[in-house]
Amino acid sequence: MEHAEGHGHHITALRxxxxxxxxxxxxxVVTVITAQIDLGAMNVPLALTIAIGKATLVVAFFMxxxxxxxxxxxxxxxxxxxxxxxxxxxxxxxxxxGDIDNVxxxxxxxxxxxxxxAKG
Amino acid sequence: MASSSPATATAHAxxxxxxLQHHFVSSDQQFDAAKMGMWLFLVTEVLLxxxxxxxxxxxxxxxxxxxxxxxxxxxxWLGGLNTVVLLASSFTVALSIHFIQKGNQKALLIxxxxxxxxxxxxxxxxxxxxxxxxxxxxxxxxxxxxADVSVPYIQQFFSIYFVMTGIHGVHVLIGIGLFIWLAxxxxxxxxxxxxxxxxxxxxxxxxxxxxxxxxxxxxxxxI
Numbered sequence: 001m002e003h004a005e006g007h008g009h010h011i012t013a014l015r016x017x018x019x020x021x022x023x024x025x026x027x028x029v030v031t032v033i034t035a036q037i038d039l040g041a042m043n044v045p046l047a048l049t050i051a052i053g054k055a056t057l058v059v060a061f062f063m064x065x066x067x068x069x070x071x072x073x074x075x076x077x078x079x080x081x082x083x084x085x086x087x088x089x090x091x092x093x094x095x096x097x098g099d100i101d102n103v104x105x106x107x108x109x110x111x112x113x114x115x116x117x118a119k120g
Numbered sequence: 121m122a123s124s125s126p127a128t129a130t131a132h133a134x135x136x137x138x139x140l141q142h143h144f145v146s147s148d149q150q151f152d153a154a155k156m157g158m159w160l161f162l163v164t165e166v167l168l169x170x171x172x173x174x175x176x177x178x179x180x181x182x183x184x185x186x187x188x189x190x191x192x193x194x195x196x197w198l199g200g201l202n203t204v205v206l207l208a209s210s211f212t213v214a215l216s217i218h219f220i221q222k223g224n225q226k227a228l229l230i231x232x233x234x235x236x237x238x239x240x241x242x243x244x245x246x247x248x249x250x251x252x253x254x255x256x257x258x259x260x261x262x263x264x265x266x267a268d269v270s271v272p273y274i275q276q277f278f279s280i281y282f283v284m285t286g287i288h289g290v291h292v293l294i295g296i297g298l299f300i301w302l303a304x305x306x307x308x309x310x311x312x313x314x315x316x317x318x319x320x321x322x323x324x325x326x327x328x329x330x331x332x333x334x335x336x337x338x339x340x341x342x343i
Contacts, residue, residue, distance in 0.1 A: 009151070011221045012214065021211040028203050028337075032196060035342035047338040055331045062214045063327045069152055072159045079163030083170045087177055094178045 010067035020061040027054050139315040151317055158321045162328050165291075169332050172284050176339060179280065183273045190277030191341055193258065193269060195249065199341035202245050203333060209238035210330040213323045220306075223313035229306045232319075235326070236299040239292050246289055253278075281340055288336060291329045298322045 031050045035043060060066040065073055098105045106114075137147060144150035180187050216231035257265035260282040264275045302322055305311065311319055 009221060012218060014215075014218065017211060017214045017218065020214075021207060024207045024210075025204055028200065028207065031338050031342065032200055035196075035338065043343050047343045051335050051338055054334045058210060058327050058331050058334070062210050062330075063324055069156070072156055075156065075159045075163055079166055082167060083173075086167075086170050087174055090174050090178060091181065095181050 010064060012061060012064055012067070016061055020057050024054055024057055027057075137314060139317075147314070151320075154317050154321060155324075158324050162324060165325075165328055169284075169287075172280070172287070173335070173339075176280050176284070179273075179276050183276065186271055186273045186277050188343075189269060189271040189274060190281065191343060193253075193266075194281070194341045196341045198245055198249055199337050202242050203337045205238050205242050205245070206330045206333050209235045209242075210327050212238065213326050217316070217319055217323050220311050220316040220319055221313055225306065225309060225311065228311060228316075228319065229303060232299055232303045232306055236296055236303065239296045239299065242292055243289065243296075246285065284336055284340070288329070288332055291332070295322075295326050295329055298325070 027050055031047055034046055034050075039046060059076070065076065104111060140147050140150060144153070212231045212234040216228050216235065219227035219231065253259075257267075258278055259265065260279045261275055264278055299322070302319060305318065
């Protein structure tokens with residue numbers, strides 16, 4: 001119903017593809033320039049934001065997910081949620097090691113070995 | 121009827137396209153199934169690289185200064201050039217699909233060839249970057265031997281750099297192989313506006329390779 005052409009496949013217009021490409025090149029220039037300026041703690045989030053914007057353009061127009069079957073969007077979204085879980089839950093461990101008083105950075109094995117050595 | 125294979129000839133009525141396999145209701149259903157299968161595979165590719173991005177994040181949180189020092193040893197112009205080369209190749213892949221959807225087999229072949237050429241340029245640039253690093257004594261892990269920059273833990277940056285760009289490079293190499301295969305089939309006239317599924321699926325793969333580089337470039341070369 002939403003398809004103009006015979007067999008139901010969306011044909012992305014040439015100018016849409018060209019504008020997507022030009023926007024991607026422009027954003028690449030922006031990310032190179034802003035990285036040369038010292039923005040302190042903001043450099044990393046800014047570069048990541050631009051990269052996510054570029055990736056979104058590629059997915060939406062070059063991969064035509066915007067015009068595609070919604071189930072493919074669901075597949076990608078579930079995958080990306082897993083990536084976020086992967087990163088965040090790993091950081092819950094690694095970024096806070098030693099922050100809680102009764103937790104030792106050493107493993108139980110290492111502590112026991114040191115205690116055994118101290119006893120002689 | 122006479123030209124189709126015996127299996128399909130007996131089971132189906134006429135007006136049955138040659139590319140449509142027995143177990144699908146229609147060409148559209150077959151196409152959608154293939155495409156969803158490709159998206160599932162691409163998610164596993166994203167998760168493969170996610171493991172390496174997690175390693176990057178963990179080590180960067182532990183030793184941020186190492187990543188700032190490491191980036192200064194990479195050439196942002198070569199990295200930027202390769203970014204534009206890959207973006208252009210994503211554009212030509214999208215064009216190749218656009219043209220075969222309109223039944224233009226010649227423009228399909230030209231755009232596949234252009235994409236292949238861009239992928240090749242990418243690997244040549246990467247070759248010069250790697251050999252320059254090796255020349256300086258910048259090797260992954262314990263083999264790092266570049267005296268001018270010896271920030272503690274700098275080896276971690278270059279281990280991550282070589283593994284991430286290396287596995288990405290293998291994906292580019294596989295892409296070149298796939299484009300050669302597509303070019304041969306396109307030259308034989310296998311693809312039409314009715315059936316071009318392999319072009320579509322390889323195109324999706326190639327865009328994911330491009331997206332991985334979109335993240336690698338700023339994370340390794342710039343910040």
